[in-house]
Amino acid sequence: MASSPLGRATRGTTGTNRLRRSDRWIAASDAFLGASDPLIVDLGYGASGVTAFELAARLQRVRPDVEVIGLEIDPVRVATAREQLADVRAGRTPFPSGIPVSFARGGFETPLPDGRRAAVIRAMNVLRQYDEEHVPSAWRTMAARLAPGGLLVEGTCDEIGRVASWVDVGPDGLAARFTISLRLAELERPSIVAERLPKALIHRNVPGERIHTLLADLDREWIRAASLSTFGATQRFLATVTALRDQGWPVRGGRARWRLGELTLPWDAVAPL
Template identity: 75%
Template sequence: MSAPLGNPTRGTTGTNRLRRNDRWIVASEAFRRASDPLVIDLGYGASGVTAFELATRLRRERADAEVLGLELDPDRVATARAQLDEVRAGRTPFAADLPVSFARGGFEVPVPDGRRPAVIRAMNVLRQYDEADVADAWRRVAARLAPGGMLFEGTCDEIGRVASWVDVTSDGEPMTFTISLRLTGLERPGIIAERLPKALIHRNVPGERIHALLTALEREWERAAPLSTFGPVQRWLAAVSALRAQGVPVHGTKSRWRLGELTLPWHAVAPRP
């Protein structure tokens, strides 16, 4: 086997760190309508826990879902497989028959038997790359998807309360950008600036679309401050509704907004040439 493609990730893997992304994947058309609901947890990190959590949530929606965790570091693969042995032995909170496996792999996304995954999740993977490398990484990874599949690439904080990601089609084209925040205890939504995907994090400057979006979101959050009496969800709903009323092409309905999400088409935040 040739060496896996990509650069090693650093840092730890936290329990429930990717719950917001898990929830998004479960609700995605790419997963729900897939003929083969195989989901890849690419670059899962120092522990296999995110793959176990993802599989648990996916299986609630589809009993035939599977998760394959891929890592460049063989030691991380060995650690995750040892954790899986504990799961199989019934010594963890996870179901012993959880449909999870682990292997060594990177951007080439090696999958046995020629299967094409419905979804590839790559969270906190591209943070150490140059911005110029992002589009090529998207295309390379997305090429492994089944038709109609989706790559979810983004970043989150260490405890999963602040996250953002890009949905990329199987053709390697970015389609949407999503912010997902834990509203309880949120002081200001602009905190997401620290956790933007690599394609956007250096573009949060005047003249760029992402900067305009975050500036407008901060403004409407402040305007909605009186609604804090009724809780952070009502304040967030008011801020997002105000953006939409101003012509910002916000996707979805209040059922998603209540989760602390804000989704827009990629063109609304795409870096300027």
């Protein structure tokens, strides 16, 4: 347990199924799939431990040996999550009683037992309250607790998990990839993600910045592909992403990821100028 956790407590808003998009991303990541010790950290889980339980349940389907540790600065939140865990252990919840989850007090320093390092640290909706200038140091501090080949997933989503974006940060503390993840059904325009960009980008959505150009191009191609709505939003999004790639945007992944409403690019393609 950290005596002086680094950082400030988040607003604490927590929603069931809110982080399913980042959970799905982590489940498919090389950092998780190839980890010799699949220890996953849910950093800043909020007023309820539900996101840690959901993360463990989803990842356990892929690797039964996964272990999830939820970290929070606020000791009251840690106590609440441990009470929830007691209910899980007693079989009073939908989660398996033996789910591999624990909770402890900690912040950006990411304290872990027995000198272990995390395969993945998920820090969603944690940096929104900070100034942009504090982001690089927060990344470096968290990334220092990653195992070789590990991954920090830092980003933001809306309250019900339909709009999300995040940055993949490596053990060196440097950003590698940027991902947008959208629920395609009833999507009006992809640039709705502007409201849920990571702190490193949210103030950069202005003319002249790369992220602004990306979102403008994304909306333009979404409009151009409107005729494909007859065949569903997924087909429309596939056409949109394909058009971006054809224009020279270094789109990563393939149609299997795009069908999920995901668009991933190297960080350099959107990094602040």
